[in-house]
Amino acid sequence: MIFDHDVVVVGAGLAGMRAALEAARNGADVAIVSKVHPVRSHSNAAQGGINAALGKDDSWESHAYDTIKGSDFLADQDAVEVMCEEAPNDIIEFEHMGVIFYRNADGTLGTRAFGGASQARTYFVGDITGQALLITLYDQILKAGVKVYEEWFGTTLFVENGVCRGLVALELLTGELHLLRAKAGVDAAGGGGRLYEPSTNALICTGDGYALAYRAGAPLMDMEMVQYHPTTLAGSGFLMTEAARGEGAYLLDANGERFLKKYAPAKMERRARRHLACRDDGDRGGSRPQR
Numbered sequence: 010m011i012f013d014h015d016v017v018v019v020g021a022g023l024a025g026m027r028a029a030l031e032a033a034r035n036g037a038d039v040a041i042v043s044k045v046h047p048v049r050s051h052s053n054a055a056q057g058g059i060n061a062a063l064g065k066d067d068s069w070e071s072h073a074y075d076t077i078k079g080s081d082f083l084a085d086q087d088a089v090e091v092m093c094e095e096a097p098n099d100i101i102e103f104e105h106m107g108v109i110f111y112r113n114a115d116g117t118l119g120t121r122a123f124g125g126a127s128q129a130r131t132y133f134v135g136d137i138t139g140q141a142l143l144i145t146l147y148d149q150i151l152k153a154g155v156k157v158y159e160e161w162f163g164t165t166l167f168v169e170n171g172v173c174r175g176l177v178a179l180e181l182l183t184g185e186l187h188l189l190r191a192k193a194g195v196d197a198a199g200g201g202g203r204l205y206e207p208s209t210n211a212l213i214c215t216g217d218g219y220a221l222a223y224r225a226g227a228p229l230m231d232m233e234m235v236q237y238h239p240t241t242l243a244g245s246g247f248l249m250t251e252a253a254r255g256e257g258a259y260l261l262d263a264n265g266e267r268f269l270k271k272y273a274p275a276k277m278e279r280r281a282r283r284h285l286a287c288r289d290d291g292d293r294g295g296s297r298p299q300r
């Protein structure tokens with residue numbers, strides 16, 4: 010069958026649902042397509058929290074600097090700037106939507122410290138921050154009238170004259186193929202962590218979004234930027250939340266030594282995480298990429 014909408018979003022994780030909500034708020038007829046029920050999206054796995062410079066001694070510039078430094082100065086600085094400037098309002102907005110963030114005894118929003126952050130600016134809901142955000146956003150998109158095509162598998166972007174005009178999707182329950190036509194498409198189909206082993210990612214994280222875009226002719230960039238999490242358990246791929254380090258946990262080597270004193274003596278366990286393309290250069294303000 011053919012379905013017509015103004016905007017089709019592939020992916021109903023935090024990215025896709027937030028984009029769908031914004032488009033719907035601006036009057037568009039929006040469809041969102043997900044191969045799993047939206048609240049089973051992998052955003053569900055995010056435990057530790059979400060960063061924003063809301064504290065009275067904090068600033069978005071400091072958040073942006075920490076983020077760029079943590080990326081070894083390789084991040085897209087314009088994108089970081091937008092993210093850090095908008096994050097405080099997003100936290101407040103999520104609260105107003107119904108996310109019950111942790112609060113201090115005096116009723117103010119509470120924070121924890123995350124790796125690479127010069128301030129405790131991580132807002133959280135116990136160890137289920139991603140789930141809390143996901144469920145709240147799902148409520149909001151339903152309220153905003155977004156049409157949800159769940160357990161539909163996007164197979165091909167529908168491209169007309171070089172512009173994405175929708176998606177071909179397989180309805181998993183019936184095996185039928187459908188065309189969702191739209192004026193604009195958003196590809197928010199998540200990451201490809203399952204290309205690696207072990208991985209903290211769920212089995213659904215197979216990089217379909219990259220493949221959809223690539224097959225439609227879009228170049229992919231920064232594909233080497235895959236992150237190692239320092240507290241992934243070898244073997245199982247089970248993730249111990251970053252909050253453990255924020256709350257004071259130590260990383261020890263096989264000899265029981267806090268080995269980070271050799272590499273990051275100032276920040277120790279609160280050093281920013283690494284990605285595959287960088288070697289560690291301690292606390293000296295960044296390392297060179299190894300491509």
Ligand SMILES: Cc1cc2nc3c(=O)[nH]c(=O)nc-3n(C[C@H](O)[C@H](O)[C@H](O)COP(=O)(O)OP(=O)(O)OC[C@H]3O[C@@H](n4cnc5c(N)ncnc54)[C@H](O)[C@@H]3O)c2cc1C
Pocket residue numbers: 019020021022023024025042043044045047050051052053054055056057058059060138139161162163164197198199200209210211213214217218248
């Ligand atoms: C264990 C873990 C802990 C984390 N903790 C934190 C944290 O504390 N703080 C933080 O900021 N970040 C954290 N992250 C990272 C964060 O969770 C992710 O970056 C973010 O949730 C990704 O959101 P997303 O919407 O892009 O993707 P996802 O949530 O993965 O959503 C992808 C969506 O695309 C859909 N989809 C995929 N392929 C198709 C297809 N072919 N057809 C139709 N639909 C498709 C899926 O069904 C899903 O709805 C953590 C990640 C992990 C794995």
